Every structure is written in C-alpha cells, then in structure tokens.
Amino acid sequence: MQEIVVGRKKDNLFIRDAGYIGRYIVGEGEDIHLTSKIYLDFQKPHVILIAGKRGSGKSYAAGVILEEFLELEEKVKKEACFIVVDPMGIYWSLKFENKEQKKMLEEWNLKPKKYKDVKIIIPAPVAQDYKQANIPYDDVLTLSLSEFSANDWILALNLNRNSEEAITLIKIFSKLPAEYEMDDIIDAIKDDNSITQKVKNYLLNVFTSVNTFNIFSRKGLKLSDIVEGGKVVIIDVSRLQGDEFGLKNLLVAWLARKIYHSRLQSRKLEESLKLKGEKIEKKFPFVWLFLEEAHNFIPSQGETTSTEPLLTIAKQGREPGIGLVVITQMPNKIHSDVLRQTDIVFCFRITSKEDIEALHTIMQTYVKEDIEVMLSKLPKFPGAAIILDDNLERIIRIQVRPRKSWHAGGTAVI
Ligand SMILES: Nc1ncnc2c1ncn2[C@@H]1O[C@H](COP(=O)(O)OP(=O)(O)O)[C@@H](O)[C@H]1O
Ligand SMILES: [Mg+2]
Numbered sequence: 001m002q003e004i005v006v007g008r009k010k011d012n013l014f015i016r017d018a019g020y021i022g023r024y025i026v027g028e029g030e031d032i033h034l035t036s037k038i039y040l041d042f043q044k045p046h047v048i049l050i051a052g053k054r055g056s057g058k059s060y061a062a063g064v065i066l067e068e069f070l071e072l073e074e075k076v077k078k079e080a081c082f083i084v085v086d087p088m089g090i091y092w093s094l095k096f097e098n099k100e101q102k103k104m105l106e107e108w109n110l111k112p113k114k115y116k117d118v119k120i121i122i123p124a125p126v127a128q129d130y131k132q133a134n135i136p137y138d139d140v141l142t143l144s145l146s147e148f149s150a151n152d153w154i155l156a157l158n159l160n161r162n163s164e165e166a167i168t169l170i171k172i173f174s175k176l177p178a179e180y181e182m183d184d185i186i187d188a189i190k191d192d193n194s195i196t197q198k199v200k201n202y203l204l205n206v207f208t209s210v211n212t213f214n215i216f217s218r219k220g221l222k223l224s225d226i227v228e229g230g231k232v233v234i235i236d237v238s239r240l241q242g243d244e245f246g247l248k249n250l251l252v253a254w255l256a257r258k259i260y261h262s263r264l265q266s267r268k269l270e271e272s273l274k275l276k277g278e279k280i281e282k283k284f285p286f287v288w289l290f291l292e293e294a295h296n297f298i299p300s301q302g303e304t305t306s307t308e309p310l311l312t313i314a315k316q317g318r319e320p321g322i323g324l325v326v327i328t329q330m331p332n333k334i335h336s337d338v339l340r341q342t343d344i345v346f347c348f349r350i351t352s353k354e355d356i357e358a359l360h361t362i363m364q365t366y367v368k369e370d371i372e373v374m375l376s377k378l379p380k381f382p383g384a385a386i387i388l389d390d391n392l393e394r395i396i397r398i399q400v401r402p403r404k405s406w407h408a409g410g411t412a413v414i
Contacts, residue, residue: 019068
C-alpha cells in the first residue's frame with residue numbers, strides 16, 4: 001500500500017507539512033495487519049468530522065493531530081494556531097509524557113514526549129484545582145460582557161424571539177452605555193417600570209446568577225491574548241458554570257466570530273502585500289478550531305448562539321485560512337450544512353442507522369453499502385477508524401498511532 005497524505009489531491013504526494021497519524025489496516029479477522037503510514041495534510045485548512053461511539057478513540061485521535069501540528073518544523077508551525085474547546089478538561093495532558101502506553105509506543109517505534117507549546121486557559125473557579133494538581137496554566141478565561149448583544153442572550157437563553165422576555169432584552173440593551181458591565185444591565189432591568197414583575201424576576205435571576213460565575217468583566221480577554229502562532233491553545237470549559245444560561249455557546253460564538261474577522265482582515269493585508277511584491281508577514285496566524293461535543297454548538301435541530309458564527313466558518317473559512325474540527329458521538333445531531341462542508345471524516349465505530357445515514361449525506365460520492373461494509377470490517381480495538389476523504393476520493397481503514405503525550409481521556413477531570 002502506498003503512503004498517503006489525507007486531505008491532499010492525489011498528485012501532491014510530497015510528504016511535507018503533514019503529520020503522521022497512523023497506518024493502514026489491511027485484511028480481516030485473523031489476517032488483519034497494519035501496513036504503510038498515513039499522514040494528514042496541514043498545508044490547507046480542512047473541515048474535519050471525527051465521529052464514533054464513546055471510547056472508540058475520537059479525543060485520542062484529536063490529540064494525535066495536535067501532537068503532529070506541534071511537530072511541524074518551526075517556520076511552518078508559526079503560521080498557525082490550534083484552539084481546542086475542551087468540555088471534558090482532558091487536553092492539558094499534552095504537557096505530559098504518555099508513560100502508560102510505553103510498550104505500545106515501542107512497537108510503533110515511537111517515544112513518549114511532552115509538548116511545551118501548549119497554552120492552557122481555564123475558568124477562574126478551576127484555578128485552585130490546577131494549582132493543587134501541579135498543572136501549569138497560562139491564563140484565566142474572562143469575556144467582555146459588552147461584546148454580546150441582546151440577540152446573543154436571546155439565543156443563549158433559548159427564548160422565543162416574540163416572547164415578552166426577548167422583546168424586553170432588546171429594549172434594555174438598546175439603552176446601555178458603550179462598554180457596559182453587569183451592573184448596568186441589572187440596574188436597567190430594575191429601573192424599568194414598564195416591565196412586568198414576572199419578566200423582571202426572570203431577567204434579574206438570569207443576570208445575577210451569571211454574575212456569580214466570574215466570567216464576564218468590563219475588559220475580558222482579547223482574541224490576540226488567546227491566539228499565538230505555533231501554539232496549541234486549550235480552553236478548558238469543563239467546569240465553566242452556567243450551562244443553563246448557554247455560556248459555553250456564548251464563548252464559542254465569540255471565538256468563532258473573532259477568529260473569522262481577524263483572519264479576514266489579515267487576509268486582506270496579506271493579499272495587498274503580495275500584490276506590492278512585499279514580504280508577507282502574517283499578522284494573525286491561520287486558526288484551526290477543535291470542538292468536542294460539537295453537536296451542542298452546531299445542532300441539527302434548533303439554533304444556538306454559536307450556530308451562525310460556526311456555519312460562517314464552515315462555509316467561508318477556507319479562503320481566509322480557518323480549519324474546523326468537529327468531534328461528536330452523534331454525527332446525525334450535527335447541522336447538515338456543516339456535514340456538507342466536511343472534506344475529511346474520521347469515523348470510529350458507530351452502529352446507529354441514523355449516523356451511517358448522516359455520514360452518507362456528507363460523502364454522496366460513496367455508496368452507502370461501501371461505508372457499511374468498511375465499518376463492519378473495522379477491528380474492535382480503540383483507534384481503528386475509516387477515513388472518508390473528499391480530496392483523495394477514497395475510503396481507507398486506519399489504525400491511529402499511539403499518542404506520545406499522555407491522554408487523560410479516561411481520567412476525565414483532574
Ligand atoms: N489509537 C489508539 N491507540 C491506542 N489506544 C487508544 C487509541 N485510541 C483510543 N485508545 C484508548 O481508548 C481510550 C478511549 O479513547 P478516547 O479517544 O478517549 O474515546 P472517545 O471516542 O470517547 O473520545 C483511550 O483512553 C485509550 O486508552
Ligand atoms: Mg472523547
């Protein structure tokens with residue numbers, strides 16, 4: 001079998017700016033074995049779906065992709081930044097060696113390794129736990145409240161647009177000063193005598209509760225505090241409180257919007273420098289955004305705060321240089337527009353008919369039965385997957401390589 005670079009056209013076979021992610025699985029049953037190396041392309045941004053049942057190797061594979069990004073030569077690496085929204089709080093372990101699977105690594109001719117170019121951002125309440133566990137972190141997550149509109153909150157709170165609550169929010173927000181803080185919102189609600197008591201109580205409860213989570217402030221992090229060329233940035237939201245108020249979706253919406261605008265601006269600048277024949281210096285690196293539990297951020301049913309900004313990235317991100325990696329147990333619960341934009345699928349074990357159906361909608365070029373047969377031929381151990389690649393126009397079976405850094409996936413939160 002020929003070594004290949006997944007995500008690249010057949011005629012571009014040079015193995016550079018690519019990461020070694022695993023080996024071909026060949027044969028069936030007793031005869032099953034691994035052959036040539038499989039690489040993943042880092043030259044272009046991709047929209048990648050990683051799907052599979054719980055424990056099948058999704059997060060582990062995402063970790064392998066991150067490791068390979070960090071192994072790129074310095075010059076290439078500096079051009080991009082990989083951001084992971086981590087709802088399980090497991091990716092910090094990239095900073096530690098994989099001692100648990102040392103033997104397996106030896107069989108693959110690999111050595112345990114820890115990565116230093118990993119930046120960890122955590123919500124304030126988790127800081128103590130990180131300190132106790134002796135895990136270094138780099139920044140505390142804060143967001144500028146005034147960067148979120150009434151409409152963001154209407155979606156975050158899952159309000160009907162025509163409801164009294166939603167209409168009141170729009171009215172309140174239209175009267176706020178430029179860089180408003182939580183107190184401004186709370187006062188505006190309190191002072192408005194035209195709001196019925198029921199709606200007043202509801203909104204006061206929402207914003208006073210959100211205020212206790214210590215995530216919003218007048219001056220929150222800027223995207224330039226987060227994004228840095230050559231780094232993997234982990235945003236640990238495992239214990240970010242306030243899911244009932246859609247806070248994780250607000251965070252992801254903000255990230256996606258800012259990344260898109262920053263890249264668009266940078267792209268314009270790069271193009272004009274290129275036209276003038278000047279040396280191109282990237283002001284703002286390419287970004288790849290990894291989303292675990294992605295069905296929560298771009299669900300197939302209903303709209304969340306993060307839906308529209310993520311759809312924009314999925315549909316229009318390639319041109320300005322934004323990659324998207326969506327990870328889920330339930331591909332059929334992911335917005336169909338994102339599925340349609342996907343050019344690479346890693347599918348670990350799945351069984352449900354709906355999920356196979358969902359995969360088929362992505363890759364119309366493949367016969368559904370072919371996908372089913374390939375999936376049924378996968379060995380039962382974790383890390384075995386099929387890859388559907390729109391660029392190579394092929395389905396292959398892969399065994400994802402063991403991780404060099406530790407995978408805290410099994411252990412969940414610290
Ligand atoms: N490619 C692999 N090689 C070796 N072990 C793996 C591989 N992928 C997964 N595993 C094992 O399976 C466990 C579950 O994988 P994980 O990626 O956390 O599952 P999930 O699909 O739920 O994200 C890991 O903790 C690891 O022990
Ligand atoms: Mg996982």
